Amino acid sequence: MGLAALAVAGAARADPPRVSPPEWLVRPDGEDLADSYPGLARALSIEGRATISCAVDVKGRLQDCVSPTASPQGLGFDKAALEMSRLFAMRPRTVDGEPVAGGTVRIPIRFTLPPPGGASAIPEPFVTPAALDAARRAARLSGIAGRLARGLAGDLDRIEADSADPMVRAQGLAALTEARRQASPQVAEVVARSIAAQLSPAEVHQWVSHMNGPAQRKLDARGPELTRAFAAAQATHTQIVLANARDTFCGRQDCNGETSLADMRALAEAPEAIIDKPRWSRAPSLAEARAAYPLAAQAFRLSGWAMLQCRVTQGGGLEDCEVVAQGPRRLGFGAAGLKVAASYRLDPDLLAQGAAGDRVNLPAVFSIERGTPPTRVRPRPSRALALAREIVRAQGIEAQADHAADLGQWLLSHQPGLDAAVARDAGEAYRGAVIADLPNLLNDHAAAYAAVFTEPELAGMAAFLRSRAGHLATGRDDAFNVRLAQALGEIQVKADAQARTAFCAAHVCAAD
Structure with missing residues (x-):
C-alpha cells in the first residue's frame, strides 16, 4: 500500500535561539514516508500525525529530537516520525555570515494513506x-x-x-x-x-x-528423504558458489590481509598512544563481532584486521577513534573496527590511575575459517535424469536461483560505508557464480528424483507438468x-x- 501525502513544515518557537522560517535543503519524500509508516497502522488503514522537536547543529542536521505529540497514540507514529528525523537537513543559522549551531525546529508530520481502489473485477464464467x-x-x-x-x-x-x-x-x-x-x-x-x-x-x-495417483503417493511417502537430499544439494551449491565468487572477486580486488610497508609507516606516523598495555573490563561479544563483520568479507570467508587509535572517556569507553591502518584495505574492516570499538570498556584500575583522556591503540581482528568446498559427484546421463531435470525446471528451481542471485547481488552491492566499486564487484561476483553453478544444482535435484522414482513414474510426472493443469499447479x-x-x-x-x-x-x- 502506497502513501498519498507527506506534510512537513517548520514552526519556530518563541524562545531564542530560533530557526524561522526553516530553509530545507533535504527532507523526506513520499517513498521515505512509506518506508517509515508503522506496519500495524498500515495494515489497519489507520492514519495519524506526529510532531518532532529537534536541535539544529552547525551543519544543519537535526539532533536530540523528541516527539511531544502523536495521534492516535500507541500505534508508533511518534517513533516513526523520530526515525524520519535523520532524513531532514536545513540551512543552519549564521552569525556574521558564519554557520553556527543552535536553534530548535518543530516539524509536524502527517501520515496518510491513498484512497482505496483496485483493478476492475474479473468476470466470473459460468461453472457447473x-x-x-x-x-x-x-x-x-x-x-x-x-x-x-x-x-x-x-x-x-x-x-x-x-x-x-x-x-x-x-x-x-x-x-x-x-x-x-x-x-x-x-x-x-x-x-x-x-x-x-x-x-x-x-x-x-x-x-x-x-x-x-501412485507417483504422488510415493512423493508424499518419500517427501522427507527428498527434502534432505534437496537441502544437501543446496548446501553444496551455496559453498561452491561462495568459493567461486571469492575467486572472481579477489581477481578484481585486493584480498590480501597481510600488513604492508605502507601500513607499518602509517602505524609509525600515528600520534603516540599513551596507554601502551591496556586492560579491558569489557570487550565485544561474538555476536557483536559478527554483526560488525563486513558482509562481503564474511560471505566470501575473508579475514582482515584494523588498527584504531581512540581516546578514553571518563566512563572507560572509547571516543574519537581513527582508523590508522587496515587490511585488506578496501573491504570495510576499518569501519568494522569502529563498530566494535563502541563495546570496549577500560579496566577500572587504569581509570583510577588517570587514564581518562589518554589515547590507546586498539587492534580489531576479524578471522573466519575458509574450509574446502565439497566435491560433487556428477550423475550419469540417462533418460530418467533428463525427465527429472524437466520436472525440477517445471517446479521453478531456475526462477528461485535467479531470485537468490538478484537478492544476493543487491545485498552485497548496497553495503553501507563500503567503496562503491568494491561493493559492485562483490555483487557481480556472487550473481555470476550462482548462474554458473545452476546447471549443477539442477543435476543434483534431478538425481534426487531419479533415485526415488522409476522412469515410467518420472515420465508420467513430466507429462502432467507439461499440461495446462500442470502449469497451474506450478504457478506457470x-x-x-x-x-x-x-x-x-x-x-x-x-x-x-x-x-x-x-x-x-x-x-x-x-x-x-
Whole structure:
C-alpha cells in the first residue's frame, strides 16, 4: 500500500535561539514516508500525525529530537516520525555570515494513506456445480488453498517488530489474525473458482487423478528423504558458489590481509598512544563481532584486521577513534573496527590511575575459517535424469536461483560505508557464480528424483507438468496467477477492514 501525502513544515518557537522560517535543503519524500509508516497502522488503514522537536547543529542536521505529540497514540507514529528525523537537513543559522549551531525546529508530520481502489473485477464464467466440486478437490489435494491461507496469516509476522506499543500491537495483531483466519474458507473457494475458470472439466479431472495417483503417493511417502537430499544439494551449491565468487572477486580486488610497508609507516606516523598495555573490563561479544563483520568479507570467508587509535572517556569507553591502518584495505574492516570499538570498556584500575583522556591503540581482528568446498559427484546421463531435470525446471528451481542471485547481488552491492566499486564487484561476483553453478544444482535435484522414482513414474510426472493443469499447479499460468492475486487481494482488504472495526471499537483510531 502506497502513501498519498507527506506534510512537513517548520514552526519556530518563541524562545531564542530560533530557526524561522526553516530553509530545507533535504527532507523526506513520499517513498521515505512509506518506508517509515508503522506496519500495524498500515495494515489497519489507520492514519495519524506526529510532531518532532529537534536541535539544529552547525551543519544543519537535526539532533536530540523528541516527539511531544502523536495521534492516535500507541500505534508508533511518534517513533516513526523520530526515525524520519535523520532524513531532514536545513540551512543552519549564521552569525556574521558564519554557520553556527543552535536553534530548535518543530516539524509536524502527517501520515496518510491513498484512497482505496483496485483493478476492475474479473468476470466470473459460468461453472457447473460438478465442475466446481472437482476444482475444490484439486485445490485441496494440491495444497494451493492451504498454502495461500497460511500465507495470508503469515504475512502479519512483519508487524511483530513494529514500533507500536506492545499491548496495542498484540491487540491489533489478534484482530488481524482472527479476521484473516475467518477468511480461510473464502481463500479455498476463490482458488477453486479460479481453477474452474481456467481449466476444462477434463483438465481438472486430470489434475485430481494425478494427485490421487501412485507417483504422488510415493512423493508424499518419500517427501522427507527428498527434502534432505534437496537441502544437501543446496548446501553444496551455496559453498561452491561462495568459493567461486571469492575467486572472481579477489581477481578484481585486493584480498590480501597481510600488513604492508605502507601500513607499518602509517602505524609509525600515528600520534603516540599513551596507554601502551591496556586492560579491558569489557570487550565485544561474538555476536557483536559478527554483526560488525563486513558482509562481503564474511560471505566470501575473508579475514582482515584494523588498527584504531581512540581516546578514553571518563566512563572507560572509547571516543574519537581513527582508523590508522587496515587490511585488506578496501573491504570495510576499518569501519568494522569502529563498530566494535563502541563495546570496549577500560579496566577500572587504569581509570583510577588517570587514564581518562589518554589515547590507546586498539587492534580489531576479524578471522573466519575458509574450509574446502565439497566435491560433487556428477550423475550419469540417462533418460530418467533428463525427465527429472524437466520436472525440477517445471517446479521453478531456475526462477528461485535467479531470485537468490538478484537478492544476493543487491545485498552485497548496497553495503553501507563500503567503496562503491568494491561493493559492485562483490555483487557481480556472487550473481555470476550462482548462474554458473545452476546447471549443477539442477543435476543434483534431478538425481534426487531419479533415485526415488522409476522412469515410467518420472515420465508420467513430466507429462502432467507439461499440461495446462500442470502449469497451474506450478504457478506457470499467468492468467490464473493474475485472477488469483486479485481475488486474494480483495479478501485481504475485507478481512483487514473487519479487523479495523474490531480494533477501533476498543481504541481511538482517529487523529486529533
